[in-house]
Amino acid sequence: MQILEVHSLTKAFGGLVAVDNCNFAIEKNLIVSIIGPNGAGKTTIFNLISGTIPTTSGSIIFNGVSLNNLKLHDITKLGIGRTFQNIRLFKELTVLENVKIGQHCRSNAGILASLFRVNSQMTEERDILANSMKYLHFVGLEKYRDHLAMNLSYGDQRRLEIARALATEPQFLLFDEPNSGMNSQETIELIELIRKIKEFGITVLLISHHMKFVQDISDHVIVLNYGKIIVEGRPEEVIKDKKVIEAYLGKVMNS
Amino acid sequence: MRSSNNSENSFFHSKTIYGLLIIAIISIIPFISSNPYFLRLAVLTFIYSILSMSLSLLLDFTGIVSLGHAAFFGIGAYATGIMSTKIGLPFWFILPIGALITAIIAFLFGLLTFKFLKGLYFALASWALGEILCSIYMNVNFFGGTNGIRGIPEPTILGFAISSDLSFYYFAMIFSIFTLISVERLLLSRIGRAWVAIREDQTVAGVMGINVLLFQVMSFSMSAFYAGIAGSLYAYYEVFISPRIFTVWESIALLCMVLVGGRKSLLGSVVGAAIFTFLPEVLRGVGQYRMIVYGVILLVTILFRPKGLIPPYHFLKAKE
DSSP states (O other): OEEEEEEEEEEEETTEEEEEEEEEEEETTOEEEEEOSTTSSHHHHHHHHHTSSOOSEEEEEETTEEOTTOOHHHHHHHTEEEOOSSOOOOTTSBHHHHHHHHGGGGOOOOHHHHHHTOHHHHHHHHHHHHHHHHHHHHHTOGGGTTBBGGGSOHHHHHHHHHHHHHHTOOSEEEEESTTTTOOHHHHHHHHHHHHHHHHTTOEEEEEOSOHHHHHHHOSEEEEEETTEEEEEEOHHHHHHOHHHHHHHHOOOOOO | OOSHHHHHHHHHHHHHHHHHHHHHHHHHHHHHOOOHHHHHHHHHHHHHHHHHHHHHHHHTTSOOOOSOHHHHHHHHHHHHHHIIIIIOOOHHHHHHHHHHHHHHHHHHHHHHHHTTOOHHHHHHHHHHHHHHHHHHHHHOGGGTGGGOBOOOOOOEETTEEOOSHHHHHHHHHHHHHHHHHHHHHHHTSHHHHHHHHHHHOHHHHHHTTOOHHHHHHHHHHHHHHHHHHHHHHHHHHHSOBOGGGGSHHHHHHHHHHHHHHOTTOHHHHHHHHHHHHHHHHHGGGGGGGHHHHHHHHHHHHHHHOTTOSSOOOGGGOOBO
């Protein structure tokens, strides 16, 4: 069963083709990694799937629904969550508020319900608080609930971004370089966290530069170079592939 | 921090007690000083506090700079002026309908502009809206032209006429408290969180599933609703309205109240409204030089207390 299908996806920024006619599908309940050298178009693919930038041509189909003409918030509501390469938390808000905002698309109290604090709104607020605390507990940040997001350590900020993305209750979660800037201990904890997320039945797509990390965590790897997919398959096969080695290290000169 | 429910309850209780205490003190003030001149300034402070709190909702909690807030103040005032003098409708009908008309105009204007304009470009568009409305009031006979509208009747509730400064004091106070409580309730709900998320980062707000365009329009429209209420009260209190009141200078004065009083704090907006209502009277002696004093106050606040006189509170209050 495929959760995401991408057909001849292309994105051009003026004359620069960042993603060039990509075709791939992602199976449900796997951890899939996209790797490739700098500028290969990995983050662009993420931005296209999550809807933060429009596609030039091609289509993205999520659970049978085409994402092409959908708004950013509708895509989130369908069940796609994401984190950012350069952490983008609501820095001036508290840890708890950050996660509560993630619950926005799973709640629906309107202006009048909020003004009069009707029962359904109060119940909903209590549920939002309980759920948010659950996600904070899951990433181990519940003791910092009233701290400002900007005062957390780097690793904790990454974890908070994960909790906030989980709060949107996704079926499919995109991690843009989740382990960048983490030390080896933090990376080990992150791998455990992502495996647990997979156990919840959430499909994970992630970008990383670290081969070791990708090998440890992925069920499937897609290798991108100059906006094109060059190889895909199981991590141990992909890493030995000649084309991948060429993309990263360059060709051996034959004279 | 230890137990979520306990801390929130105790916070709520202390807030209720402080709130009742402040209301009690404000209610006693007219008995201590019943000087009509003072009462008049106090009534205007209440009316301006409604404006500054609603502008704070837009500026501090949604991150939208508007130079058109006085225009919505004007729509409420003119709606009241016309409905009361030309049609003779009662107060209890006019005030909510006037505020609703204001909110609807803001909603339509927001739908047209937020899709295309951001940041300062939106501020310029809102300024243009204010100028257009002012020139309509001035040049269309229906709105009374440059003479404005005179002879707005006093409001009556259940046969009780509100005409003296003292009765207007309590009347305006009730609406000011209503604004404070209702805006705070909105800010503490998922709607308020969505607004704050939009202020912090629009792209991420969208990724969180927030319909950024809709919630911007909602914030703009709600803010205009309160400005409409203030406009209606102003028209009833002053008996007479003129197009010269609702210009961009008034909008800028309202922005000053929010900036000086305290960003991200509704009580700060009330304090700002009081400062900029009483100050012109205190400075009457220096005549036109009072604009210099305003400039200095704004400059000193921005340099030394960039967050305003009153510190932020409620959900933005966090452990450093």
